[in-house]
Each structure stands twice: as C-alpha cells, then as structure tokens.
Amino acid sequence: xxxxxxxxxxxxxTPSKPGNLGKVATAIGMAGGDIGxxxxxKVGPLSTVRDIxxxxxxxxxxxxxxxxxxxxxxxxxxHAVSDDVLRAHEGGKIQMKSRMDIRSLADxxxxxxxxxxxxxxxxxxxxxxxRYYTSIGNTVAIVTDGTAILxxxxxxxxxxxxxxxxxxxxxxxxxxxxxxxxxxxxxxPDEVVNTIKKIYQxxxxxLLEDIGSPHCFEIEERLKEELPIPVMHDDQxxxxxxxxxxVISACRSTGVDLKDAVVGQxxxxxxxxxxxxxxxxxxxxxxxxxxxxxxxxxxxxxYGGTALQSIEELMEHCDIIIATTGVPGxxxxxxxxxxxxxxxxxxxxxxxxxxxxxxxxxAFAADGRSVNNVLGFPGIFRGxxxxxxxEITHSMLVAAxxxxxxxxxxxxxxxxxxxxxxxVEVARAVERVAExxxxxxxxx
Ligand SMILES: NC(=O)c1ccc[n+]([C@@H]2O[C@H](COP(=O)([O-])OP(=O)(O)OC[C@H]3O[C@@H](n4cnc5c(N)ncnc54)[C@H](O)[C@@H]3O)[C@@H](O)[C@H]2O)c1
Ligand SMILES: O=C(O)C[C@H](O)C(=O)O
Ligand SMILES: [Mg+2]
Numbered sequence: 554x555x556x557x558x559x560x561x562x563x564x565x566x567t568p569s570k571p572g573n574l575g576k577v578a579t580a581i582g583m584a585g586g587d588i589g590x591x592x593x594x595k596v597g598p599l600s601t602v603r604d605i606x607x608x609x610x611x612x613x614x615x616x617x618x619x620x621x622x623x624x625x626x627x628x629x630x631x632h633a634v635s636d637d638v639l640r641a642h643e644g645g646k647i648q649m650k651s652r653m654d655i656r657s658l659a660d661x662x663x664x665x666x667x668x669x670x671x672x673x674x675x676x677x678x679x680x681x682x683x684r685y686y687t688s689i690g691n692t693v694a695i696v697t698d699g700t701a702i703l704x705x706x707x708x709x710x711x712x713x714x715x716x717x718x719x720x721x722x723x724x725x726x727x728x729x730x731x732x733x734x735x736x737x738x739x740x741x742p743d744e745v746v747n748t749i750k751k752i753y754q755x756x757x758x759x760l761l762e763d764i765g766s767p768h769c770f771e772i773e774e775r776l777k778e779e780l781p782i783p784v785m786h787d788d789q790x791x792x793x794x795x796x797x798x799x800v801i802s803a804c805r806s807t808g809v810d811l812k813d814a815v816v817g818q819x820x821x822x823x824x825x826x827x828x829x830x831x832x833x834x835x836x837x838x839x840x841x842x843x844x845x846x847x848x849x850x851x852x853x854x855x856y857g858g859t860a861l862q863s864i865e866e867l868m869e870h871c872d873i874i875i876a877t878t879g880v881p882g883x884x885x886x887x888x889x890x891x892x893x894x895x896x897x898x899x900x901x902x903x904x905x906x907x908x909x910x911x912x913x914x915x916a917f918a919a920d921g922r923s924v925n926n927v928l929g930f931p932g933i934f935r936g937x938x939x940x941x942x943x944e945i946t947h948s949m950l951v952a953a954x955x956x957x958x959x960x961x962x963x964x965x966x967x968x969x970x971x972x973x974x975x976x977v978e979v980a981r982a983v984e985r986v987a988e989x990x991x992x993x994x995x996x997x
Pocket of ligand 1: 701702703704705763764765766787788789792795819820821822823824825843844845846849876877878879880883898899900901920921922924925926927
C-alpha cells in the first residue's frame with residue numbers, strides 16, 4: 554500500500570455546469586492524488602466552490618495535483634490549499650473542563666468556598682483520601698524534555714507539545730484518564746528527577762514520553778525508586794509491550810516458537826534496549842542488536858544480548874527484525890530475507906514500508922503506525938490506577954502484551970487501536986496482576 558502522508562484540502566471554484574467536477578477529479582487522479590471528502594461550500598448561478606481533500610505521497614505530487622487542476626482553465630481556479638492536520642490542531646487538542654454543573658449559589662458554595670474547606674481538612678487529616686475526593690487518582694502527568702520527539706530528534710519540549718496533547722487525547726479516549734502535559738526545559742537527570750519529585754503529588758501516575766537515551770534510563774530508574782506512584786517511560790516499556798504482542802501473534806501464525814527464534818534489534822536507544830530486555834526476559838535465547846553508538850552496544854551486552862557489527866549482518870542472521878532508529882529507509886529491500894518478520898517502528902516514517910518489506914519477501918511486516926504504544930499505555934495506566942498500585946512491574950507488562958496478542962485476529966499482528974476491547978482487556982490484565990502482587994506484599 555502506498556503511504557500518503559500529505560493530506561491537504563484544495564479549495565476549487567468551477568463554473569456551475571455539469572461535468573466540471575468530473576474534470577477536476579480526473580485532473581487530480583492523473584497527477585497521482587487520491588481524493589478523500591468533497592464538500593460543497595457555495596453554489597452560485599455562475600460558479601460553485603468546493604473543498605476537495607486530497608491525499609498525496611509527497612510535496613512534489615501535491616504540487617503536480619495543483620498544477621494539473623490549474624491547467625484546466627476555462628473558469629476553473631484553485632483558490633487556496635489548506636493543511637487539514639494543521640487546521641485540526643488550531644487551539645490545541647485538549648482542554649480542562651469542570652465535571653460539576655455550577656448554576657446556583659448553592660452549587661458555587663459546594664464546589665468552591667466555603668464548602669471546599671471541609672474537604673481540604675479531610676485530606677489534611679488523611680492524605681490517602683485525596684484519591685477519593687480529588688481528580689488526582691485519575692490524572693497522569695505526561696512529562697517530556699523534548700530530546701527524542703518521535704524520530705524528529707531533540708526538537709525541544711515546546712515543539713513536542715502536539716505529541717503530548719495527542720497522548721493526553723488517547724488517554725481520555727481509550728481509558729478515561731486525564732493526561733496533563735508537562736514540558737520541561739531541562740534534560741539534566743538531576744533536574745528532571747527533582748522537578749518531577751516536587752510536583753508528583755498532583756498525579757496518580759507519571760508517563761515519561763519522548764525522553765532520549767541514555768539519560769532516560771537513569772531518570773526512569775530513579776523516579777521508580779523514589780516516587781510512591783507508578784512511573785513508566787512509554788517509549789521504553791509501552792513500545793516493548795506492543796512489540797512483544799505483535800511478535801507473539803506473528804509466531805502464532807507461522808508456527809514458530811518465539812523462544813527459539815533469533816531476534817534482531819536495529820537501534821538500541823530508549824525503545825530498542827527495552828524491547829531487547831523484554832524479549833530476553835520472555836525467554837528469547839538469542840537476542841542480537843546493532844547501533845551506531847558503542848555505548849548502546851555495551852548496554853545490550855550488559856543485559857546479555859549479542860552486539861553485531863552491521864545492519865547487513867543482523868538482517869542476514871535474524872528471523873525477526875525490529876527497528877527503532879528514527880531513520881527512514883534504513884532497511885533496504887535487498888537486505889530482506891524470505892520469510893522474515895519485519896517491524897520497522899520509527900515514526901513518523903519507518904525504516905522500510907510494510908509494502909516494500911513484503912514485496913522483498915517478508916512473511917509479516919508492519920510499521921510504527923499500527924505497532925504503536927497507543928495499544929499499551931492507556932490500558933496499563935487504567936489497570937494500575939484501578940488497583941491503586943504504586944508501581945508498574947515486569948509481570949504487569951507481560952500480561953498487557955499477552956492481552957493485546959489475545960485480542961488480535963488470526964493473520965493480523967495487532968488489534969486495531971480503535972477496538973475498545975483491547976484497552977479494556979489490557980486494563981483488566983494489568984489490574985489482576987497488580988492486585989495479586991499487592992496481596993503478596995509483606996505487611997510491615
Ligand atoms: N511505534 C512505536 O510505538 C514507537 C515507540 C517508541 C519509539 N518509536 C520510534 O522509535 C524511534 C527511536 O525512538 P527512541 O525513543 O528509542 O529514540 P532514541 O534516540 O533513544 O534511540 C534511537 C537509537 O537509534 C540509534 N541509531 C540512529 N541511527 C542509527 C543507524 N543509522 N544505525 C544504527 N543505529 C542508529 C541511535 O544511536 C539510538 O541509540 C523514533 O522514530 C520513534 O518514533 C516508535
Ligand atoms: O507517539 C507515537 O506514535 C509512538 C511513540 O511514542 C513514538 O515516539 O514514536
Ligand atoms: Mg514516543
């Protein structure tokens with residue numbers, strides 16, 4: 554399938570005579586554009602104006618589409634080209650809203666002062682009650698330092714805000730959790746840890762997002778150690794969970810025992826190293842990896858993996874290939890061996906498109922749009938918040954991966970993210986493990 558990442562609305566005026574819309578549609582198709590919605594904006598006696606949504610593969614193709622419409626002449630004009638994605642972001646994607654209807658003075662006194670003072674006293678006497686009488690137990694901070702925003706690199710936390718708002722929107726949509734973006738303007742581990750420690754009380758959990766490696770490892774480890782609420786770096790563990798689920802499904806379809814498969818990871822940063830650790834803990838005996846940084850290879854060796862010399866060697870040697878480098882097109886079709894499973898997970902563009910990988914002989918292939926941590930993080934947090942757990946453990950993550958794999962239809966790698974069942978099942982699985990682990994905790 555061709556990737557058409559460029560979506561624009563072209564505002565076109567045509568003479569109000571039959572046949573003109575057909576001419577425009579043909580012009581778009583001849584230039585390679587794919588037509589989405591068509592909305593009529595104005596019908597006049599002489600001319601008609603329409604919004605035509607067009608999906609293109611590249612900027613050059615979009616220019617060719619516009620040129621192709623303009624060359625029709627005879628009263629056909631392109632008035633403007635608008636970027637739907639930018640338009641959808643106007644004003645941001647999230648908002649904080651009151652859950653209470655404030656209509657009367659009595660409402661006002663109950664919601665705010667003086668009534669609220671009694672609730673403050675209740676929490677002052679018993680801080681655990683904050684979980685019941687405030688939104689804290691259902692609110693997760695989405696914290697970034699902006700150093701690894703998708704595969705765009707260190708573009709700063711402000712530029713990363715649309716991603717954080719996106720994660721908040723997904724939390725709300727799939728798990729009913731309020732996600733609050735926190736943009737840090739430091740990536741110094743001490744400062745990040747201390748800042749989060751100073752604000753954590755207002756949250757039921759901390760989701761670390763798009764924090765680059767290697768500092769993300771120290772930040773997450775210290776926060777897990779030092780905070781009494783669940784902390785998870787999504788790019789590490791959310792990704793590892795979903796990747797394990799996809800590979801479990803692929804092995805089911807191919808009849809391969811994952812523990813006996815040779816797995817190769819390209820890119821050993823936040824996502825890559827966590828994927829390796831997850832697979833080795835799951836029982837994969839031979840876990841190989843490559844990275845352009847020696848320090849990253851050394852980290853893999855420390856955890857028991859095998860560092861290889863080149864991507865070519867890894868592609869030759871491994872049955873299951875996972876890539877999280879942020880480098881589009883890094884895997885060339887000629888490197889693919891027949892029957893391999895290839896998960897090229899970098900966003901916004903993969904190391905190889907699924908279509909190219911399958912054409913080159915892969916048995917299964919997917920990119921980071923479908924094998925995406927959106928399948929994991931909402932349900933994982935819903936589960937721990939429901940259970941009142943203080944941490945997210947390895948067993949909870951494996952249970953989440955298994956739940957995702959169990960919701961996957963035969964022949965697919967992962968479920969559709971809009972399938973509400975998957976988020977409910979992940980939450981249930983995590984909550985069950987959390988409750989079991991809390992029962993086993995020694996009472997001091
Ligand atoms: N699909 C998902 O759910 C998902 C989740 C997390 C991350 N990702 C994607 O994974 C990518 C990496 O994210 P991250 O948070 O791990 O970033 P990161 O910066 O921590 O890691 C990237 C790693 O790739 C290595 N690398 C870069 N170019 C390389 C090359 N040419 N050869 C070998 N190694 C190379 C770097 O040295 C680094 O260790 C991003 O594009 C991100 O969008 C996808
Ligand atoms: O944000 C996503 O879509 C997935 C992931 O967290 C990423 O950084 O690419
Ligand atoms: Mg991310």
